[in-house]
Amino acid sequence: MTTTGRTFTPDFLTELFRNPLDPGYADAAERKARGEGPGPSERTAYRSLMAVTLVALGVLLVMAYRQTMADEPARTRAHNTLVGQVQDRRKSNTELQDRADSLRSEVATLRAKQLGGATVARLRDLEAATGLAPVRGSGAKVKLADGPTTINPVTGERRTEAQVKDTDLQLAANALWSAGAEAIAINGERLTATSTIRQAGEAILVDFRPVTSPYQIVALGPDDLSDDFRNGYAGRFFQELVKRYGMSFDTADVDNVTLDAATELKLRVTKPIVPATPSSSPSEGGR
Structure with missing residues (x-):
């Protein structure tokens, strides 16, 4: 074995x-x-x-x-x-902008001389509503600022969750319009009916002009505009961003503040106002 x-x-x-x-x-x-x-x-x-x-x-x-x-x-x-x-180029643009402002003021003066007081007042109201004229009043100020920037320990990439996006500014502006705002400016840039708020890399452009953090959104409107914004959907959304990513958000009432006129207003469609002519009824002996 x-x-x-x-x-x-x-x-x-x-x-x-x-x-x-x-x-x-x-x-x-x-x-x-x-x-x-x-x-x-x-x-x-x-x-x-x-x-x-x-x-x-x-x-x-x-x-x-x-x-x-x-x-x-x-x-x-x-x-x-x-x-x-x-x-x-920057100096040239500044000089051209100053000249445009001077010519706009000259046109407004000549127009006031040619038109009557009621017509001029109506034009001024329309310019204030469309953003072509500066406005003054009370309202609310919304402040948004980026949170702390962190770096991914594995990839080394910067995390942008705590940065204010163009969609955040769009949300704030639309919420203020819905709450009754009559005029809005972001970091001094007046918003109009044709304004754009876009993201370009890490920069935000308002009407192709860069704005940086902290973002000051000033709106003229009702006395309770600030409270309505904070207690509304946009305010609760920003408060959640503060808790989750450490962003900065605050609202306050403002009094006797002036918003400058928009630097550029590109009109897309215009229609002349044609006075209505009274319709003539046919005579009894006519055909």
């Missing part, structure tokens, strides 16, 4: 602890002890090759550094040129 027993072989970890040195190192040590390693000439050639390689790398690094330093003044000049062009 023969018995077959189990055969145990050492596992990898056990063998690693017993022989930590790679067999190739042991073979190389044995060949060196027997004098079978590379000779002096081979070692000298190897050292020479390494020295030449290191010198070549050093020369390439020096050439790359000198080229980078030589290109730096050109990049600086290009950057300064672009900055100067932006500043010149």
Whole structure:
């Protein structure tokens, strides 16, 4: 009767602890002890090759550094040129805007001289309602600000949940209109019937003008406009954002505040007002 027993072989970890040195190192040590390693000439050639390689790398690094330093003044000049062009355009736009405001005021003065008092008053009311004229009164001020920015520890990306979005400003403006606001401005930019609030990367544009946090939304309207906004859907939504993401939200009453006129109002459709002519009834003897 023969018995077959189990055969145990050492596992990898056990063998690693017993022989930590790679067999190739042991073979190389044995060949060196027997004098079978590379000779002096081979070692000298190897050292020479390494020295030449290191010198070549050093020369390439020096050439790359000198080229980078030589290109730096050109990049600086290009950057300064672009900055100067932006500043010149900005100055030109400011001058043109001032001239447009002056011409608008001159037109309003001439129009007041040509039209009667009742007609001028009606035009001023229409301009105030459409945003073409500055308005003054009481209402509410809504303040929205970004919360703390966090970074994803895994990907390193910035988390934008705590940043105010263009949809948040749209929601606030629509809620104020619904609550009875007669005029609204976001960071001084007056809203009109054709205004747009859009996101461009991390920036928010109101009528193609950038606005930044904190966002001040001032609305003129009823005395209880601030309370209605805070207790409405938009106010509860922003309060939830404060609890969840740490954003800043606040409302307050404002008195005797002035909202400037809109800088640009692009009319899309206009219709002339044609006075109604009385209809003449046919005479009895006519056909």
